[in-house]
Amino acid sequence: MQNNEYINIPKEKFEFAGHGEKIYDKKLDTKPIGYFKDAWIRFRKNKSSVIAAWIIIILVIFAIIVPLFSPYTVTDRDGYYKTVLPKNELLAPLGIWDGTSMKSDTKAGYLYYSSIGVESGFDAVVSEPKIVTDTQGNDSYKFKVDSYNMVGYVFLNLTYDEFIALQKYQDENQVQVIYPMPDTYKTNYTIGNAGANFWYKLKNDKANSTGEPALDKDGNYVPNYITSSNKERGDYTSTMRIEGDNGEGGDWYVYSVKNQTGYKVRVLYREYYIYKNGHEPLFLFGTNAYGQDIFTCLAAGARLSFLLAIFVSVINLTIGAVYGSIEGYYGGATDIIMERISDILASVPFIVVVTLFKLHLAEKVGTLPSLLFAFVMTGWVGMASRVRLQFYRFKGHEYILAARTLGAKDGRLMFKHIFPNSIGTIITGAVLTIPGVIFSESSLSYLGIINLETSALTSVGTMLSQGQGYLQTYPHIILFPALFISLLEISFNLFGNGLRDAFNPSLRGVEE
Amino acid sequence: MVKYAIKRVLLMIFTLFVIMTMCFVLIKLLPLPAIKEMGKDINIILMRREQMGYGKPIPVQYALFLKSVITQWDWGVGEQMYETLDVWGVLMQKLPYTITVNLYSILIAIPIGLAFGIYAALKKNKWQDHVISTAVMIFISVPSYVYAFLVQYFLCFKAGLFPITIPSAQDASLFSIKMFISMMPAILSLGFGVIAGLTRYTRAELSEVLTGDYMLLARTKGLTKAQATARHAMRNAMVVILPMIIGEFIGIISGSLIIEQIFAIPGVGSLYISSINLRDYNFFMALTFFYTFIGLFSGICMDISYGFIDPRIRMGGKK
Numbered sequence: 001m002q003n004n005e006y007i008n009i010p011k012e013k014f015e016f017a018g019h020g021e022k023i024y025d026k027k028l029d030t031k032p033i034g035y036f037k038d039a040w041i042r043f044r045k046n047k048s049s050v051i052a053a054w055i056i057i058i059l060v061i062f063a064i065i066v067p068l069f070s071p072y073t074v075t076d077r078d079g080y081y082k083t084v085l086p087k088n089e090l091l092a093p094l095g096i097w098d099g100t101s102m103k104s105d106t107k108a109g110y111l112y113y114s115s116i117g118v119e120s121g122f123d124a125v126v127s128e129p130k131i132v133t134d135t136q137g138n139d140s141y142k143f144k145v146d147s148y149n150m151v152g153y154v155f156l157n158l159t160y161d162e163f164i165a166l167q168k169y170q171d172e173n174q175v176q177v178i179y180p181m182p183d184t185y186k187t188n189y190t191i192g193n194a195g196a197n198f199w200y201k202l203k204n205d206k207a208n209s210t211g212e213p214a215l216d217k218d219g220n221y222v223p224n225y226i227t228s229s230n231k232e233r234g235d236y237t238s239t240m241r242i243e244g245d246n247g248e249g250g251d252w253y254v255y256s257v258k259n260q261t262g263y264k265v266r267v268l269y270r271e272y273y274i275y276k277n278g279h280e281p282l283f284l285f286g287t288n289a290y291g292q293d294i295f296t297c298l299a300a301g302a303r304l305s306f307l308l309a310i311f312v313s314v315i316n317l318t319i320g321a322v323y324g325s326i327e328g329y330y331g332g333a334t335d336i337i338m339e340r341i342s343d344i345l346a347s348v349p350f351i352v353v354v355t356l357f358k359l360h361l362a363e364k365v366g367t368l369p370s371l372l373f374a375f376v377m378t379g380w381v382g383m384a385s386r387v388r389l390q391f392y393r394f395k396g397h398e399y400i401l402a403a404r405t406l407g408a409k410d411g412r413l414m415f416k417h418i419f420p421n422s423i424g425t426i427i428t429g430a431v432l433t434i435p436g437v438i439f440s441e442s443s444l445s446y447l448g449i450i451n452l453e454t455s456a457l458t459s460v461g462t463m464l465s466q467g468q469g470y471l472q473t474y475p476h477i478i479l480f481p482a483l484f485i486s487l488l489e490i491s492f493n494l495f496g497n498g499l500r501d502a503f504n505p506s507l508r509g510v511e512e
Numbered sequence: 513m514v515k516y517a518i519k520r521v522l523l524m525i526f527t528l529f530v531i532m533t534m535c536f537v538l539i540k541l542l543p544l545p546a547i548k549e550m551g552k553d554i555n556i557i558l559m560r561r562e563q564m565g566y567g568k569p570i571p572v573q574y575a576l577f578l579k580s581v582i583t584q585w586d587w588g589v590g591e592q593m594y595e596t597l598d599v600w601g602v603l604m605q606k607l608p609y610t611i612t613v614n615l616y617s618i619l620i621a622i623p624i625g626l627a628f629g630i631y632a633a634l635k636k637n638k639w640q641d642h643v644i645s646t647a648v649m650i651f652i653s654v655p656s657y658v659y660a661f662l663v664q665y666f667l668c669f670k671a672g673l674f675p676i677t678i679p680s681a682q683d684a685s686l687f688s689i690k691m692f693i694s695m696m697p698a699i700l701s702l703g704f705g706v707i708a709g710l711t712r713y714t715r716a717e718l719s720e721v722l723t724g725d726y727m728l729l730a731r732t733k734g735l736t737k738a739q740a741t742a743r744h745a746m747r748n749a750m751v752v753i754l755p756m757i758i759g760e761f762i763g764i765i766s767g768s769l770i771i772e773q774i775f776a777i778p779g780v781g782s783l784y785i786s787s788i789n790l791r792d793y794n795f796f797m798a799l800t801f802f803y804t805f806i807g808l809f810s811g812i813c814m815d816i817s818y819g820f821i822d823p824r825i826r827m828g829g830k831k
Contacts, residue, residue, distance in 0.1 A: 344527050348534075349803040351769065355788050355796070356538050439655055443770050446657060447785055464657070468774070471661060472669045482658045489653040 039424065039502040049498020052491040059488055063306055066299030071279045074300045075456050078281075078291035080154060080193070080269050083474045085147040086286040086294075099286075100126055103145045108212035110141040112192065115213060115221055116152040119179065119199050119242075120268050124149040148281055151269045153179060153196040159262040160235075166265075167238040169275050176240050177271040180225040180253035185264070196266050200224055227251035234258055285480045288466055292458075294480050301460045302484065304452065308368070309437035312375040313430045319376070320383025321419070321426060327384065328391025329414050335388075346381040353377050354444060362450075371450055375437055383429050390422035424503025431499055435492035442485055460485055517816055524808045528801070535800050536577060540570045545791045547591055556596045560589050577797075587801075588794035593786055599798045603780065607765070608686055609678075610772065610779030614764030616692065617699040621706035622757060628707070629714020634741065636719050644711065651708035660701040660774045668697055677776045698775040702768060706760060713756055717749040724748070751822040755814040762810035766803055 033041070043049060067073070087099030105113070110129055117123030127144035134140060158166065170177050182199045189195035192211050200221035201214045216222050223244070231247065234256035245253045256263040273281045285294035327338045354374040361370035394400065395418055403417050438460070444450045445461025446468075452459040460481050467478030544566075547557050564580070565573040580586040587599040594602045632644040667673045678694040685691065721727070722745050730740040772781035780799070787795035 344530050347527050347804060347808055348531050349800070349807055351784070352535065352800045352803065356535065358788075359542055359791075360538065435653075442655070443657065447769055447773055449785065449788055468661075471665055475665050478661055482661055486654040486658050489655060490650055493653040494649065 035423075035505075038505065043498055043502035046498040046501060048494050049502075052494035052498070055487065055491040056495060059302065059484070059491070060306060063299050063302035066296060067303060070293070070296040070299070071277070072283075072293035072296040073456075074292060074297055074458050076292060076296075078273075078287065080151045080291070081148070081273070081281055081283070081287050082291045083147075083289055083470065083477065084281070084283055084287045084291075085474075086284060086476050086480075087148065087282055088284055089282060098146075099148050099283075100144050100146050102142060104140055104142050106210075107139055107141060108210045110143060111213050111215075112197070112211035113143075113145055113150065115200055116149060116197060118221055120149075120152070120270075122146075122149040122268070122270055124152065147286075149270065152193060153199070153266050154193045154269050154272075155185065155196045156265055156267055156272070157259070157262055158265055163235065163256065163263045163265065166267075166272075166275065167236070170238045170240045174240070175271055176242060177267050177275055178236070178238070178240075178255050179242060179266050179268055180245065180255050181257055181264075181266050183224045183226050185226075185257065185266070193269075198224070226254040226257075228254050234263060286474075286476045288463070288477045289470055289474075290466075294463070294477065297458050297463060298460070298480055298484055301458045301463055301481070302488075304368075304457065304459050305438045305441055306434075308372065308375075308441060309434040311372060312379060312437045313433040315372075315376045316380040316383050316433060317426060317430045320380040320429075321387050321422075323380065324384035324387025324422075325391060325414050325419060328388035329395060329410065329418065331392075331395075339388075342381045342384055345378050348378060350374075350378060350440065351444075351449070354449060358450060367450055367452055371441070371444075371452070375440070379433065379437075383426065383433075386425045386429055387419075387422050390425060391418055394418045394421050428496060428500045428503055432492065432496040435489050435496075438485065439489060442481075513816075513819055516819075517812075520812045520815065524812060527808060528804060531804050532797075532801060533574065535797065536574050537570055539793050539797060540573060542793070544793070545592060548595075557589060557591050561591075564588065587798040590792060591794060592790040592792035593795065599794050602795075603783065603798055603802065606778060606780050606783050609777050610781065611765060612686055612691075613695050613698050613771075613777055613779065614702065614768070616695060617702035618706060618757075618760055618764055620699065621703045621710065624703075625707040625710025626714055626753075628711040630718060630741070630746070632711065632715040633718035633722060634737075636715075636722075641715075645715070648708045648712050648715075651704050652712060654704075656701055656705050656768065657770050657774060659704050660697070660771055663697045663700050664774065667700075678778075695775075695777070698771050698777055701771055701774075710753070710756070713753055714749065717752045718745060721745045721748045751818070754821050755817045758817050759810050759814045762806065762813055766806040 085099045085101055086097060088097040092098035103109075103113075110125070114123075114125045117125060124146055125143050126146050129141040129143040132140045132142065166177060179199070182195070184195055184198055184202070184205050187195055187205065187207050189198065189207055189209060189211075191209075192198050198205075198209070198211060201224045202209050203212045203214045204210070213221050229250050229252070231252045233252070233254050235258070236255040238255075242253070256265045258264075270281060283293050283295065285298065287293055288297070323338065323342070327335050354371065357370045357374040357377070358367070361373060391414075400413060400417055403413055408417070441450075441452075441459060442461030442464060445452055445459050446465045448465065451462070453462045463481040464478060464485075467474075467481065470477050544561075547554050563576075565576045580588075585600065589595075590597050590599060590602065628644055628648075632641045635641045664676070668676050674696045675694045679690060718741075722741070724745075727740055727745060730744050731737070735743070766780070769781035769785065771777070772779045773785060776782075780802070783795065784799045784803075786792075787799060
């Protein structure tokens with residue numbers, strides 16, 4: 001009955017609330033969530049896609065940064081550091097990733113490799129040998145070799161200026177680069193870098209020598225250098241001389257031999273490499289059969305692949321979007337004819353397209369543009385059909401009718417009103433084109449149908465095909481490109497899946 | 513149904529015709545490479561070239577080409593490789609190798625793929641499913657040639673389980689055990705991708721079907737979970753899975769270029785690659801036809817098979 005008390009409230013008790021003030025809409029405190037923001041929120045929740053996106057970013061950065069800062073370039077082809085194994089300075093002390101491998105060889109082979117370390121101090125053999133005797137009584141030596149030091153010494157022909165400069169470098173840095181000439185330097189040995197590694201007395205010093213040393217009673221190597229009473233014979237004025245070269249009995253070792261063009265010298269290749277290139281020979285992913293640094297080549301190849309893929313993706317997107325819009329918007333006869341054309345194009349096997357483009361265009365415009373054309377030729381069809389589908393879905397909607405009633409022209413309706421609906425599928429499609437292009441490029445290069453390799457250019461597929469012949473002996477050549485492409489494909493697939501879900505508004509608010 | 517099939521086949525013939533015409537014209541615009549000198553054979557090839565209208569305008573050449581293909585199924589003779597041999601005959605010789613390798617790999621992959629897919633669907637969102645799904649994601653993404661390298665390195669070189677190349681036809685017949693073992697690396701490399709694809713499909717389809725109301729009904733009427741899955745769920749899931757398998761089966765005829773190249777299988781793929789490298793355009797035309805035909809044909813078979821497998825789907829029917 002309490003309510004009854006308020007029935008007869010006198011009029012003067014009433015007051016106007018907010019009289020004389022203007023009332024405004026209250027500004028929203030929250031920020032509006034747009035299409036992309038919405039997609040971003042959903043994308044973020046998908047952890048594996050986020051990780052995949054990070055991996056892709058890292059791979060892209062790798063492809064951009066490494067060729068800029070690497071001490072090596074694709075054009076660097078070292079004649080001696082071929083098929084050198086991967087080495088990482090940080091992990092090398094742990095005995096992994098240290099550029100070594102197990103080698104099984106005869107006794108002669110073992111002694112040959114250990115001789116390099118005895119003279120230079122850079123051990124080619126880095127473990128005690130395990131000797132296994134087979135049923136025929138032949139010894140087989142198993143030992144670990146350092147692929148960087150296995151090269152040992154090489155003979156070089158230097159001009160006078162080069163020779164003097166090298167000696168100057170030796171004296172300034174107190175390193176021994178030039179080593180004494182062996183007595184057998186004139187024999188053209190088939191192994192041991194034409195005999196540059198045979199500084200010791202050989203059992204057989206003919207050209208076909210296996211490099212087996214004639215050891216002395218204590219089992220040591222017997223040096224076999226040319227000696228002379230003239231300390232500076234061959235214009236060797238450097239103060240650097242190897243141990244044991246003390247002029248005993250008036251004989252000095254000879255460090256160079258004059259010939260018609262200049263000086264023949266024997267250098268420790270490792271030190272000579274540092275002298276020439278200014279840095280130590282250290283190949284993170286090893287080198288291939290041409291002596292190129294795989295790490296740098298991979299980054300350069302990846303950069304080429306990424307560039308090609310992005311180009312293809314953008315061009316396909318543009319053509320596909322326009323073509324699909326026209327098809328989908330006008331429908332009817334236009335649609336049927338255009339659809340037939342794209343059907344036929346899509347039915348041509350891709351490999352045939354590539355071949356035809358290669359045969360016709362490769363010589364005129366180069367391999368890369370012809371490959372680009374081939375990718376674009378049939379690649380846009382998928383994009384066009386996606387856009388067409390979206391147009392069919394949306395063109396009958398009321399808001400389109402409303403816009404048309406208000407006088408919007410076809411072009412405006414198509415690109416302002418309908419097209420934005422397909423942005424999600426287009427972005428997903430464009431992203432997923434990239435791994436497809438990279439995969440196709442690598443397959444085609446591998447098959448030898450296209451060849452993107454020039455002296456300054458390489459591609460991931462080229463690297464794979466280069467490594468195939470060495471799969472048994474030097475698997476690292478193929479390992480890194482294969483690893484790279486696998487990682488890339490996995491990441492792009494995960495990323496693409498996440499993107500597809502993110503751009504699907506029907507999944508809004510759906511938890512897992 | 514029949515009407516739809518006829519329509520599709522006619523459309524296929526039209527598409528094939530257009531593609532072949534384009535290819536023919538593009539190929540004829542290229543200079544014909546000179547024939548290698550090798551005794552009397554050169555005259556046979558020159559004669560054949562003359563017969564096919566060498567030097568005449570391209571439309572005339574195309575008419576002659578069509579005539580010889582349609583009336584005699586004659587695709588010309590090898591000019592740069594397999595000289596003077598009939599192109600289609602050589603292709604048919606190579607085909608069994610390609611088919612065998614792919615057939616083995618599919619026959620092995622289908623039961624494994626289905627089994628994994630069913631298992632993952634039944635254990636949906638449990639750890640077994642996550643493990644299988646992650647593995648599928650990885651296996652589907654990694655290119656088949658990477659498997660080929662792995663198989664070749666670990667199983668052929670390191671373990672020595674399989675020979676590196678396959679024996680010639682004289683040493684072992686196509687279906688012998690020896691041939692099977694030497695084809696094993698290629699079969700494995702091809703199989704991983706197929707298994708992963710099939711697992712993903714089966715899992716996706718089956719897990720959707722399993723939530724259907726009729727599954728609940730099947731359980732309430734007393735079927736065990738296994739019975740209900742096998743009798744009701746699988747049948748419905750197969751509507752999508754079977755066309756995929758059919759597509760794979762037809763796809764095996766064209767094979768995998770890259771796997772054939774890596775394992776040196778003397779199949780159609782290697783024939784195609786050498787025809788490009790040696791510029792033998794007769795082979796190129798025949799192989800282009802072959803690949804295009806297989807591609808179109810498998811598409812038709814897949815579409816038509818939907819109608820056969822599931823009577824609810826009426827192909828080509830009006831809405």
